[in-house]
Amino acid sequence: MKSITINGSKREHVGKVATKALRNAGKVPCVIYGGENPIHFSADELSFSKLVYTGDAHTVVIVLEDGNKIDAVMQDVQFHPVSDKILHVDFFQLHEGKEINMIIPVKVIGTAPGVRDSGGNLSRNKRKLTIRALPKNLPDFFTVDISNLNLNDSITVADLSEESFTILHPETQVVCQVKMSRASMEIEEDEDEELEEGAEGAEGAEGAEGTEGGKGAEGGAEGSKGASKEGGAEGGKGGKGASDKNSEAKSDS
Numbered sequence: 001m002k003s004i005t006i007n008g009s010k011r012e013h014v015g016k017v018a019t020k021a022l023r024n025a026g027k028v029p030c031v032i033y034g035g036e037n038p039i040h041f042s043a044d045e046l047s048f049s050k051l052v053y054t055g056d057a058h059t060v061v062i063v064l065e066d067g068n069k070i071d072a073v074m075q076d077v078q079f080h081p082v083s084d085k086i087l088h089v090d091f092f093q094l095h096e097g098k099e100i101n102m103i104i105p106v107k108v109i110g111t112a113p114g115v116r117d118s119g120g121n122l123s124r125n126k127r128k129l130t131i132r133a134l135p136k137n138l139p140d141f142f143t144v145d146i147s148n149l150n151l152n153d154s155i156t157v158a159d160l161s162e163e164s165f166t167i168l169h170p171e172t173q174v175v176c177q178v179k180m181s182r183a184s185m186e187i188e189e190d191e192d193e194e195l196e197e198g199a200e201g202a203e204g205a206e207g208a209e210g211t212e213g214g215k216g217a218e219g220g221a222e223g224s225k226g227a228s229k230e231g232g233a234e235g236g237k238g239g240k241g242a243s244d245k246n247s248e249a250k251s252d253s
Helices: 016-024 045-052 182-252
Strands: 003-010 027-033 039-044 059-064 069-079 086-093 100-109 121-124 128-133 142-145 154-156 174-179
Touching: 003 045, 016 027, 027 045, 027 069, 039 045, 039 059, 045 069, 045 086, 100 121, 100 174, 142 174
Parallel strands: 003 059, 027 086, 100 142
Antiparallel strands: 003 039, 027 039, 059 069, 069 086, 100 128, 121 174, 154 174
């Protein structure tokens, strides 16, 4: 990991009045934890620009006026709520052979086929990861190659794990993934609705044809029934007429 050197001076007084005087002089009050005792010092505000205003992680070599050099990492920084000026910086001293927790940025390289060819969106769920490692094993950043990510593919913490450090997140934690865009989802929903409407229309047409056929069959049955009734009635009339003629003939004889 890259290191930044900050030249500082030990603070003799730690009260509010002394702190205000330092800030008015363009200095930033700081403290280093992790040693036998906290070490209070101050440094020029400009010397923090490469450490604070960057997305990269760095270790720090703090060089004091007495020649003492302390390896540390920045733990916290406080800004003025209006002017955004640096008000205070906390450091943690590094010790060889002693692990430390540190936040490491995630950098993405490559172009995902799921974005380029399928119109998906790249979702970056974690832009920074907290790890635990020895100072010598601290990486500058995580490199995530998305060149093989198709639609609905993802990269998790398990894909970035190494033996030299421990990532303090669940292995199933998604770092980045290619998701279907909202526009693509709406198009698919419209296509599904059209397919459903087409299927319903086909079912309706079949039902209508069946109904008409049924009505035709009913009409045929009624016609046959009517014809049968009429034929029977006429036959009955004919039989009655013949009987009357026979009776008349017998009477004449």
